[in-house]
Amino acid sequence: MSELDIPSILSSRAGEELALAEQHMNPQFVRVLRAIGFDRSWVGAEGAELIDGEGNRYLDMLGGFGVFALGRNNPAVRRALQELLDAETANLPQMGVTLLAGVLAEQLLARAPANLDAALFTNSGAESVEAVIKLARAATGRARILYCDHAFHGLTLGALSVNGNEEFRDRFGPFLPGCDPVPFGDLDALGRELARGDVAAFLVEPVQGKTVTIPEAAYLPEARELCRRHHALFAVDEVQTGLGRTGRFLALEHWALEPDLVALSKALSGGYVPVGAVLGTREVFDRVFDSMERAVVHGSTFATNDLAAAAGIATLAELDRAGLVERARRAGELLLDLTRPLAERYETVREVRGLGLMWAIELSPPRTRLWRAAEDRQGGIFSQLIAVPLFTEHRILTQVAGHRTNVVKAIPPLVVTDDQLRRFADALADVIEHAERPRAMARFGVTMGRRMLRSRARV
Secondary structure (H helix, E strand, O other): OOOOOHHHHHHHOOOOHHHHHHHHOOHHHHHHHHHHOOOOOEEEEEEOEEEEOOOOEEEEOOHHHHOOOOOEOOHHHHHHHHHHHHHOOOOOOOOOOOHHHHHHHHHHHHHOOOOOOEEEEEOOHHHHHHHHHHHHHHHHOOOEEEEEOOOOOOOOHHHHOOOOOHHHHOOOOOOOOOEEEEOOOOHHHHHHHHOOOOEEEEEEOOOEOOOOEOOOOOHHHHHHHHHHHOOOEEEEEOOOOOOOOOOOOOHHHHHOOOOOEEEEOHHHHOOOOOOEEEEEOHHHHHHHOOOHHHOOOOOOOOOOOHHHHHHHHHHHHHHHHOOHHHHHHHHHHHHHHHHOOHHHHOOOEEEEEEEOOEEEEEEOOOOOHHHHHHHHHOOOHHHHHHHHHHHHOOOEEOEEOOOOOOEEEEOOOOOOOHHHHHHHHHHHHHHHHHHOOOOHHHHHHHHHHHHHHHHHHHO
C-alpha cells in the first residue's frame, strides 16, 4: 500500500465533492445547493475570497458562519500550528494539565470583563452552550433556563432545547425540561419569569445572529439587573458576535455588561482547529467544582488539546497585530453608509441594519397578487431573489438568514477590504433593481424549476 498523499487525493479526485456528499453524507443538502445554483467545486481560498474549480474568485460575505474572522488560510495561525506540531508536545495527558490551554485561558480572561476570572474549553459553540446550561444549574441549584424567541444557540439536544427556531426543533423532542422562551427585547416578560424564583440563567445573544436583530439600548443592561435582583445567572452567547465581529472584542462591551457566563467559539479557531470556551466568574466555577470529588464533573476529551490552544493563541495575537477589532468597527460603518440608502431607493427594502461586520438587509416583496401568493406558499422566497443572483451573477456568497425569512445576512471576514465592500454594495443594488421588475419572479421560478429537475434526475 502506498503512503498517504493528501495533495494527490486533492488533485486526483477534484470535482467529486458533490457526488461524494450526495452518496455518503446528506443528499438533500446537495439538492438544495443545486437548486439555488450554489453547486460549486471549491479548490482554494484566500482572505475574503473562495476559489472554484475553474479559477473563479468569489467574495465570501458569509465567512463560514463567522469562523473565518481572520480570513481564510491565515498564514500566522497556520505557522503557529506547524510550530506546535514540530514541538511534539505532551498533548492531552488527561490526568494532568498542559501549558498552552492555560495560556489561552489567561489571554482570553485578560480581554474579558473584569468580573470574569475562570475558563473552561470546549470543541464548538453548541458544546459551549451545553456547558453554560450545566454550570448554571449546578451553581444555582435551579433547573430553569430562559432563552429568547428566534435565538440560535446550536443544534445538539441541550442547545436545541434553548433554540428559538421551530424549523430546527421539529421532530427532535422532547427537549430538556425547564427551558422556556421569552420574547427578545421584552423586559416585562423576562421579569415575570424571573420573579418565579426558579430560574438558573437567562441565556441571550447580544445581537441575534439569525437575523442580526439588535436590541434597544436599555434591554441588555436592564435584563442583567433583573437577573441580579432575582439571583439568576446572566449568560451571554458570544459564539458568533465575539472576537471582534461587532467592533468590540466582545459585543457585550457595547453595553458595558458584566455577565456571569460567556460562551465563545467560531472565530477563536482561526479557521483551522475546532475550539470553544466558556468564561465565567470564579464564584460560579467554585460552586460547580466545589470538592476534589467534583473536580471532573464537567469536561470534554479534546477540549484542552494543544492544537486548539495554539490556534486560539495565534488568533488573539493576529487580531491585535492587524487591528482587526477596530477594522471591524470602521468597515461596518462603511458598509452601513454604502447600503442604508437602498431603503430609500427601493420599495422592497424595509431596513438595513448592522453592528460592526454583522450586517443584514430586510426585504418586503412587491405588493402584487402574484407575490402575495408566492409568499403565502413559501415565505421568504423573495430573499432568494437577492442571494441567488448575488452568487451566480456577481460571485458573492451571502446567506438567506432563516426559514421563511426575507432577510439576507452577511458576516464577512474582518479582513474584507473597503473595495470589496463597495463591490458588494454595488452588486446588491443591481440585484434588488432587477428583483423589483415585474417578470423577475417568473424568470427566477423557471430557473429554479430547471435546476430542481436536473437535481432530481441526478438522484
